[in-house]
Amino acid sequence: MSGGDILSVDHLTMRFGGIVAVNDLSFAAGRGEITALIGPNGAGKTTVFNCVTGFYKPTSGAIRLTPANGTAIQLERLNDFRIARQAKVARTFQNIRLFPGMTALENLMVAQHNALMRASGLTFLGLIGAPSWRSAEKHAIDQAKLWLDRIGLLDRADDAAGNLPYGDQRRLEIARAMCTGPVLLCLDEPAAGLNARESAGLSELLLSIRADYGTSILLIEHDMSVVMEISDRIVVMDYGVKIAEGAPREVRDDPKVIAAYLGADEEEAIAVMESGT
Amino acid sequence: MDYFAQQVINGIVLGSIYGLIAIGYTMVYGIVGMINFAHGDIFMIGGFIALISFLVLVSIGLTAIPLILLIVLLVSMAITALYGWTVERIAYRPLRHSFRLAPMLSAIGMSFVLSNFSQVAQGARVKPVPPIITGGYTLLEQNGFAVRLSNAQIVVVVTTIVLLAIFTWLVSRTRLGRDMRACEQDQTMAALLGVDVDRTISMTFVIGAALAAVAGMMYLLYYGLVDFFMGFVAGIKAFTAAVLGGIGSLPGAMLGGLAIGLIETLWSAYFSVEYKDVAAFSILIIVLIFLPTGLLGRPEVEKV
Secondary structure (H helix, E strand, O other): OOOOOEEEEEEEEEEEEEEEEEEEEEEEOOOOOOEEEOOOOOHHHHHHHHOOOOOOOOEEEEEEEEEOOOOEHHHOOOOOOOHHHOOEEEEEEOHHHHHHHEEEEHHHOOOOHHHHHHHHOOOOHHHHHOOOHHHHHHHHHHHHHHHHHOOOOOHHOEEEEEHOHHHHHHHHHHHHHHHHHHHHHHHEEEOOOOOHHHHHHHHHHHHHHHHOOOEEEEEEOHHHHHHHHHHHHHEEEEEOOOEEEEEEHHHHHOOOHHHHOOOOOOHHHHHHHHHOO | OOOHHHHHHHHHHHHHHHHHHHHHHHHHHHHHHOOOOHHHHHHHHHHHHHHHHHHHHHHOOOOOOOHHHHHHHHHHHHHHHHHHHHHHHHHHHHOOOOHHHHHHHHHHHHHHHHHHHHHHHOOOEEOOOOOOOOOOOEEEEEEEEEEEEEEHHHHHHHHHHHHHHHHHHHHHHOHHHHHHHHHHHHHHHHHHHOOOOOHHHHHHHHHHHHHHHHHHHHHHHHHHOOOOOOHHHHHHHHHHHHHOOOEEEEEHHHHHHHHHHHHHHHHHHHOOOHHHHHHHHHHHHHHHHOOOOOOOOOOOOOOO
């Protein structure tokens, strides 16, 4: 894969017993780009995410992350908190996983664990209130407030995250992922359950994240208005294999993609399309 | 009335000790969802280390009681915390992803290991110490009955309040506290945000053990004795206190501790000493029938 890719997935296969969830999948996500992973339900999109973020150990294949400083990291060899700490990959889930009992601000503070951990000298400097720790804590609060302001939740900073409206929780999750300072942000259906206006707001938020921070984004999404509007590249999966890849316009007109979404065989779909034109 | 006031004072002192131990149960339950049955024995270890360090300090010729107490407190907290860390590391962490009962069985085993270790290392006899803190105040005296508040009681209650304040600050205001609360609500998500979950759980055991060590030292100061078996009954009582207050809730643990301490003392004073445990456990059962989540039973809020 070319040097301009932040993430390259090579011949990734993931088997669960006899079921092949992902079969010999290769694709790349460009640096500073928004790459969408789409496909019908059960196509294996979330499995790919779980492999990238260390939840699953792939049966075979390699997942390479190349940050801007050029040292490639094999993600399939990392697990657990090291994904966030060393590789700087952040993710959100299909279902919201905020810490419901903590305030919106605290949720964003937990995400800045790594920076604070260094400043607190493995806890002990923090306990005695060393100046370096205090300034780091203050910086973390400023950072959290900046994000709350950005997603329009500054006035609800001290409300428990679980009490926020659904759309706000979605945006708070993205803000929390961004507070870890990721080079790659993986979003699993961020527009699920949002209304049209909220989806448009989400598109704007993602575009502004890319513009302001240069963060590369990998996205699973069913809301085609969001996908087509913001994606630089789209990878289409069906039954665990890649069936198409390219710019939104190319993918939209690909007969195999249409077939996969309409559930017909390829020939039928082509026939449908040709009769339509 | 005087008699009652005296019993309330005694009950609060006993309750403070139970409350300090109960916090260890409730914290560990909150974060890993297991009952750490070895926690009572960690309390006993704390008592022994306090005794040993006290004797060492006296034998090297230190005479200033407040200084001795401070050093004993710090030493027993540090060494007992090391015990708590070790227990978690060797007995619970390897079983973290095993079936649910495995760490609990391991905890019961660890409880026996610790108490038998103390029996072998320190002997089976009860170890008495002469009263370290003497004196006190007579609050009121009438009809020949004096309500007394001893200096030892003041030290126990004040130490408990100070440590609780530090501990509450730690949980609600620091990075470690935030990490602990995050791990308790969603360990996977916490790990994805870069929190080292194993390390955070270790710290929970360390803090719980340090508070148990304080309780052990207070027990030694107040009752003037330690033995290898004292962790069992005190542990069960503190566990009861944690359940009574609502397991997972920190203020609940302290409240439950005070409640158990008062019930026991008042029952012994007005009815019979032999049945004090029956009274404490009966009230636990009655509370749990009507308030199944305990007194402060919203375990999903304010727990670690």
